[in-house]
Amino acid sequence: MQTIVSPPSEVPPIRDLQASDIPDILKAGWNDFKRAPAFGLMFSGFYVLGGIVLWMVFAAQGEEWWLIPFALGFPLLAPFAAIGLYTVSRKLEAQEPLIWREVIASCVSEKDRQTPSMAMLILMMFMFWVFVAHTTFALFMGLSAFTNISSSPEILLTGNGLMMLSIGTLIGAGFAAMLFSFTVVGLPLIMDREIDIITAILTSMRAVAANPVSMAIWALVIAASLFVGMLPMFLGLFIVLPVLGHASWHMYRRLTS
Numbered sequence: 001m002q003t004i005v006s007p008p009s010e011v012p013p014i015r016d017l018q019a020s021d022i023p024d025i026l027k028a029g030w031n032d033f034k035r036a037p038a039f040g041l042m043f044s045g046f047y048v049l050g051g052i053v054l055w056m057v058f059a060a061q062g063e064e065w066w067l068i069p070f071a072l073g074f075p076l077l078a079p080f081a082a083i084g085l086y087t088v089s090r091k092l093e094a095q096e097p098l099i100w101r102e103v104i105a106s107c108v109s110e111k112d113r114q115t116p117s118m119a120m121l122i123l124m125m126f127m128f129w130v131f132v133a134h135t136t137f138a139l140f141m142g143l144s145a146f147t148n149i150s151s152s153p154e155i156l157l158t159g160n161g162l163m164m165l166s167i168g169t170l171i172g173a174g175f176a177a178m179l180f181s182f183t184v185v186g187l188p189l190i191m192d193r194e195i196d197i198i199t200a201i202l203t204s205m206r207a208v209a210a211n212p213v214s215m216a217i218w219a220l221v222i223a224a225s226l227f228v229g230m231l232p233m234f235l236g237l238f239i240v241l242p243v244l245g246h247a248s249w250h251m252y253r254r255l256t257s
Contacts, residue, residue: 009193011203012256014185017211021254022218029247032089033239036098040242043084047241051234083107083115085245086188093253114190117197122179129175133168140164173223180219181208188252207255218251 033040087106091098110116140160186204189195195203208215222244229240 007194009195011195011199012189012193014203014207014210015255015257017214017251017255019214019217022214022221025250025254026221026243026247028250029243029245032085032092032246032249033242035092036088037242039088039098039103040085040246041238043081043245044238044241047081048234048237051230051237055233081241082187082245082248083110083191085242086191086249089246089249090192093249110191114195114197114200115187118183118187118190118200121182121197125175125179129172132171132175136168136171137164140167176223177219180215180222181205184208184215184218184248185252185255188249189256192252211255 084103084107087103088098091103140163182201182204184204185207186197186200189200189203190197225240225244226237229236
């Protein structure tokens with residue numbers, strides 16, 4: 001049986017984005033979540049469950065401090081959740097019925113396109129961030145801190161501890177900003193059109209460069225919302241992740257349509 005290959009799509013032009021557009025985009029994300037809450041709860045549930053499992057594992061080993069680098073690096077993994085949410089928003093936009101089988105099949109079909117390459121890039125950057133966070137901790141706190149921090153968490157409030165947290169946060173923000181510029185348009189673009197990952201990343205970076213202030217505000221909204229959502233045992237992510245995921249689709253549409 002001959003495989004049918006879709007022809008490459010044209011690269012969409014990038015439109016200007018105003019900071020005043022962001023509340024409307026968030027509202028659109030909230031509306032999509034209200035229209036299809038079961039899908040949002042399911043896709044976000046994997047992250048909530050994963051966060052709780054991580055906390056239980058670290059707590060059992062007396063190493064709860066490891067949640068710090070994972071929490072700081074969480075924005076790097078957030079685009080993973082958006083894949084299914086983009087599919088739901090796209091169907092709602094096209095006024096197509098939301099059938100579980102079809103939504104899941106649409107997500108699974110992405111394995112034959114450019115999405116796995118983007119997913120691998122996201123995962124590699126997250127793992128590299130964990131390594132950098134581990135190294136930063138050792139440089140500032142010394143190897144003895146790995147055995148003392150669980151019983152003496154106040155060590156983080158010392159001069160070296162505060163410096164380590166500050167430097168680690170800055171490095172984590174740098175990783176997040178880089179990945180944000182790659183994926184804010186790049187990820188929905190490769191799902192929406194037949195475009196290779198390099199072109200998608202370059203288009204996404206062009207969108208960020210064309211709207212630096214508005215996109216910086218959007219990135220801060222995402223980061224702040226994710227951190228707030230993680231505070232009550234990750235349970236806030238049941239709401240935060242779906243709303244941000246759906247809103248990210250509408251952000252892509254606002255920038256390229």
